[in-house]
Amino acid sequence: MYTENDLVRIAKRENNKKRNYLVVNPLQGKHIPASPQKALGLFSELAKCLEAYRNKRILIVGFAETATAIGAQIALCLGADYIQTTREKIEGVSYLYFSEEHSHASEQKLVKEDLDKVMGRIDRVIFAEDEITTGKTICNLIAAMEQCYRDIDFSRINFSVASLLNGMSEEALGAYQNRNINVHYLVKTQHDKYPQAAESVVNDGIYHEKDALCRDGSAFCRNEGLPCHDSSASETEGGYTACLEIHGRADSRRLVHAEKYEEACEAFFQEMIRRIPLEGQEKILILGTEEFMFPGLYAGKRLEERGHFVRFHAATRSPIQVSRAAEYPLHERYALYSQYEEERQIYVYDIASYDVVIVTTDAPQSGGKGAISLLNALRTKNEKVYLVRWCG
Secondary structure, three states, X not given: OOOXXXXXXXXXXXXXXXXXXXXXXXXXXXXXXXXXXXXXXXXXXXXXXXXXXXXXXXXXXXXXXXXHHHHXXXXXXXXXXXXXXXXXXXXXXXXXXXXXXXXXXXXXXXXXXXXXXXXXXXXXXXXXXXXEOOOHHHHHHHHHHHHHOXXXXXXXXXXXXXXXXXXXXXXXXXXXXXXXXXXXXXXXXXXXXXXXXXXXXOOOOEEEOHHXXXXXOOOOOOOOOOXXXXXXXXXXXXXXXXXXXXXOOOOOXXXXXXXXXXXXXXXXXXXXXXXXXXXXXXXXXXXXXOOEOHHHHHHHHHHHHOXXXXXXXXXEOOOEOOOOXXXXXXXXEEEEEOOOOOOOEEEEEOOOOOXXXXXXXXXOOOOHHHHHHHHHHHHOOOOEEEEEEEEO
């Protein structure tokens, strides 16, 4: 159903000597605004490649930050257990660490206590990714699992990989075959021309720096904190901004079953539309924060089912150059403080104008520079902005 032209745009990474290009998928809903229905439909098509595993004892592992929603949707389609990798800090747990060598943030981890619950009873682990190029990251994770669980007979546990795109060489595919790792994908890609395409990018796009988005007199808030209560709403310079908390969060950084996760996401959506007046608001953006993508995509799909025009994309750790060239995928970059760790710089690309913007996040706190810089960025082109934090 999909071709390379449907799913591949080449962007240039900033200051990354390991790999100068980034494959940006216009239908995935990460860097580029996309229809939630089309994004989740894309992920569901990948799940169809895995039907042979239905009703088996499987664990789906989605990779942060770009494939967390892909893994969740596959788990929903197959009725499976799900856990995502993470780069965030979770209190009171220990981790299984592994490396994503080509990434700007190479350290990845899984919550070990949750793996402990399933490793002795599953038959297969399915790793969900947006793109696989060399396959080294997954091999690193498998090696970490084997090292950690030496008392388990890994000859009875099978491994599979599912990705929207597969750019592995014949040599890499052969190595996977020799290790009995099954490979599933929607589109095969060849990366030979991608580095050259990235090098040809003219770096003349529009850049907004995070300190400018937090300065006094900015569009959203002139104080250092952002309270987060039902009543915290402010009229500022003709616009409207509100901050809401919704309880009952299901955290996919921890082991969840797909059915329970979907139930929690539906409850999150229902509470969101109860508290945010959306009648008559035709054009809506839902913006996720870093690893937190699936709940926003799910809510966006439900709004599309109700007749709204909805787009979804997410803040990201990925520093990507932007260009004015029409054929280039990204044209305007907003550097922000992260809501998860203020010392971390993150980015949002190509903010457009909507009737309403809803930021969905599970960041521990909704105040501080992270929230203020993001809301100010959104308010450069939007008057009505809601920050919705899903909490425990």
